[in-house]
Amino acid sequence: MRERNSEISIMISYLSSRWFRRIACLLGTLLLLSLxxxxxxxxxxxxxxxxxxxxxxxxxxxxxxxxxxxxxxxxxxxxxxxPRSVLRTPAQERRIARRWIVGGGIMLPVATITALLLFGVPAGQRxxxxxxxxxxxxxxxxxxxxxxxxxxxxxxxxxxxxxxxxxxxxxxxxxxxxxxxxxxxxxxxxxxxxxxxxxxxxxxxxxxxxxxxxxxxxxxxxxxxxxxxxxxxxxxxxxRSEFEAWLTARQESALSELSVADATYDDARDAFMTHCARCHQVAGVSQGGIGPTLSDVGGRATLGAGVIAMEEGAVSHWLQHHQTLKPGNKMPTHSDIETDTLDALGAWLEALSP
Ligand code: HEC
Ligand SMILES: [Cu+2]
Known part of the structure; x- marks a missing residue:
């Protein structure tokens, strides 16, 4: 009994120590931040x-x-x-232990899992x-x-x-x-x-x-x-109606008209055929098949699956720095291509916005 009391007093003095309070404060702040x-x-x-x-x-x-x-x-x-004052017989101890095993080890988990299933199954069904x-x-x-x-x-x-x-x-x-x-x-x-x-x-x-x-x-x-x-x-x-209009604007025929219409981008299209067409599809220009389609890339909110926001000059920026912006991605660096060419490619791709 005395041992037990001294355990408690050690615990209490630990809980009130300055270090413990500091750590509790830090954890509390982290918890609030995580909210x-x-x-x-x-x-x-x-x-x-x-x-x-x-x-x-x-x-x-x-x-x-x-x-x-x-x-x-x-x-x-x-x-x-x-601290306990009464001593129990071994038979009493066994009975108490059995109660804990049956109640806490079998009945409680069964009740818990059944209750969760009642919530989970209809949600999954929907x-x-x-x-x-x-x-x-x-x-x-x-x-x-x-x-x-x-x-x-x-x-x-x-x-x-x-x-x-x-x-x-x-x-x-x-x-x-x-x-x-x-x-x-x-x-x-x-x-x-x-x-x-x-x-x-x-x-x-x-x-x-x-x-x-x-x-x-x-x-x-x-x-x-x-x-x-x-x-x-x-x-x-x-x-619904805007969704349908969005789809119509992205029909293959509408996109290919967009991608080949403007003669100012002839050079960009040539560069694209040399460096990019084997991976990327642009309707009316290339089949691609390895990387994301670029037929409507100008109309996207982001580049690189959320890495940078789409704005003027973003595509050229992405082409020059994509391995730093998204390390390890499966597009080769374009360090062998002149910056002017990448800028031209970027301007053309940004114009591909239905
Ligand atoms: C070896 C195949 C390959 C080549 C060649 C290639 N790309 Fe890519 N490209 C990819 C892949 C794969 C991605 C997706 C990268 C990622 O986000 O993980 C990508 C992503 C892009 C994106 C971003 C699209 C988006 O919606 O986020 C643009 C723009 C792009 N490439 C343009 C080009 C241009 C221009 C060229 C030619 C200079 C080129 N790519 C050459 C494979 C290639
Ligand atoms: Cu994934």
Whole structure:
């Protein structure tokens, strides 16, 4: 008993030591700072659609439950320090131990997991691509190291293909068919709902909905190599009519007219054929097939999958510095190409904006 009391007094003197208070202060500050991550265009706590609201509910339920568990465990821990006056017989000890094993080791986990299933299963159900009266829009998203290919197979007038930007109709469910081109990536728009793996050789499906027109951030959510952190996706929900106009402007025929129309860019087009065409598609100019399509690159919000914002001169800047801006990305440096040529290429590509 005396030993136990001295343990308690050691603990108390430790808890009140200056160092302990300093560390507690530091941890508290870090905790407060981490709360800053609770808002913004990638916050699961700020849902913008039904699937994401389910995810938030489960998150709060789990946080609440975990808090209760923490409090109960702490209380039991303190209770264990309490000096005991009665001695128990071995039979009593065994009975108490059995109660803890059956109650705490079997009944409690079963109850917890059942409760979580009751929340989790309906939420997962709503994200399944079950048949609907009016089939939803299908958008295919393919993860590459380290950029996104986005396809609209249902577009009227032929499939539309773009990269590093995803535009979807707002106020209606959309089915995303996702896969990976090289390694495993994951598709995750936190404000719209749960993430889903993008596997090579398999198509995974998830149904998401954006309630209102808005812009959302998205991020590859599966470590996929050095460029993983730099694999972001600009997601934009538009009213149905604007979405359709956006698709029409990106039809192959409209884009090829845009890319070959202006004679001032003849030199840039020649340079493109020499240095870039084997990897990049530009409608009416090249087939590409390795890197992101550039047919509509001038209309993108960012370059390099979220690395720099698109503005005047951005493409030339990207071409000169892309290995510093996004180290290890799969485009070769263009150090063998004159800066003037890169500037001309940049000006032409920026003009490719539907
Ligand atoms: C070996 C294939 C290859 C060649 C050659 C190549 N690129 Fe790329 N390019 C890529 C890849 C891969 C990416 C994606 C890099 C990333 O973001 O991870 C890319 C990205 C880009 C982007 C950014 C697109 C976006 O939406 O973020 C532009 C612009 C671009 N390349 C232009 C060019 C130009 C101009 C040339 C010729 C001077 C060229 N590329 C040559 C493979 C290539
Ligand atoms: Cu990835």
């Amino acid at each position: 800053a991550g609770c808002a913004g265009d990638r916050s699961i706590l700020d849902p913008a659609g039904p699937a994401a609201r389910d995810v938030r509910l489960i998150w709060w339920v789990m946080l609440g439950f975990a808090t209760v568990v923490l409090i109960v465990v702490t209380a039991l821990w303190l209770y264990a320090f309490k 994200m399944l691509t079950l048949p609907m009266g009016e089939p939803p829009e299908v958008i295919e998203v393919i993860g590459h190291q380290w950029w996104w290919e986005v396809r609209y197979p249902g577009a009227e007038g032929g499939e539309v293909v773009t990269a590093n930007q995803l535009v979807m109709p707002a106020g209606e469910p959309v089915d995303f068919h996702v896969s990976g081109a090289d390694v495993i990536h994951a598709f995750w728009v936190p404000r719209l709902g749960g993430k889903i793996d993008m596997l090579p050789g398999r198509v995974n499906k998830i149904r998401l909905q954006a309630d209102e027109p808005a812009v959302f951030g998205a991020q590859c959510a599966e470590l996929c190599g050095v460029g993983h952190a730099h694999m972001q996706l600009h997601v934009e929900a538009l009213p």
